[in-house]
Amino acid sequence: MPGMTPLVLSLPARYYVSEEAYEREIERFFRGMWVHVGRAEDLSRRGDFRVVDVGGESVIVVRGEGGALCALDNVCRHRGTRLCALASGTFAATIQCPYHAWTYALDGSLAAAPGMDRVEGFRLEDYPLGRPGIASWDGNLFVHLGDSPHSLSSQLAGREVPFRAWGMDELRVGKRVVYDVAANWKLIIHNYSECLHCPGVHPALQKLSHYLSGENEPADPGVLGGRMRLREGIGTLSMDGRLRRACLPGLSDEECRYVYYYAFLPNFLLSLHPDYVMTHTLRPLSAGRTEIVCEWLFHPRAMGERDFDPDDAVAFWDLTNSQDWRVCEEMQIGLSSRAYRPGPYSHREDLLVGFDRLILEAHG
16 A cells, blocks of 8 residues: 555564674674764863773773874783773873883873883884774764774764754763663664654653654664654753753754754764753663763853753653663563564654664674
């Protein structure tokens, strides 16, 4: 019949519960793509660093000389000792191994190697730290572990220009919450990419933005997303829907009437509101567990107001996030059951079909 959608089934359980399948996806998506690791504002001064996990590898992201950002393998070239055990901080001038004091400049070049002066053929320049790729997009930092990474722009599928209006590079983190979710990373992306579940799972969200107002774009290899319209009289997504802050300065009147939801694979979920931006950064820990860092970004002008309080947005999304994590965890339990069989997708779950296609391609 015209307008009908072909029947497509969800993936077999092994794609969510098998550690072998999980390792294959980590290799393909988290070690073979640009992975979101945080915000450039966290590294504002020379020597500021954060240690991040990318596909199970420890990477130091540091602000170096002249403001340049570097990504460095957190492994000494002498005996393989982990260089930095802290999650974040500021290097005074160099990075020194705690074992034998090999010392590196902030760009990863080896500056000193005690005890190596009488070793024939040894040269400092032959032993720099490994340097994964690093790139930024409007204040968001990405790392790539591959030797010859494609450009971040190609992975973003040309979305840099349409989202420039939100001025993400100017925004600042007003709140950060870390969640530990007992579910496969793909279930988090599935849940984020459809709102068919919203009437039953998110009654507060449904009052502010009707689930049938969603408009999806065709799925790209690296991007899934679309937008949902706010109901009449609703200014933003918050506990009461009231707009307490000015709309972000670059937005048009039409953009202020929608919330835009995009999943930038493999791990960056971007939610663009009229007056703030929310991000989720996914870090898979196993086939059945995912750490999620959620950040709420606001304009500095709003944060400078005497009565600035992010809790209207934070409380709303903390409630909504918790509802999502609960159903994702229940789904993970169900997928582990012998009773599970792949089920049919709705025509409103088209982004999930596109995502599953990428997963199947990755598994060959």
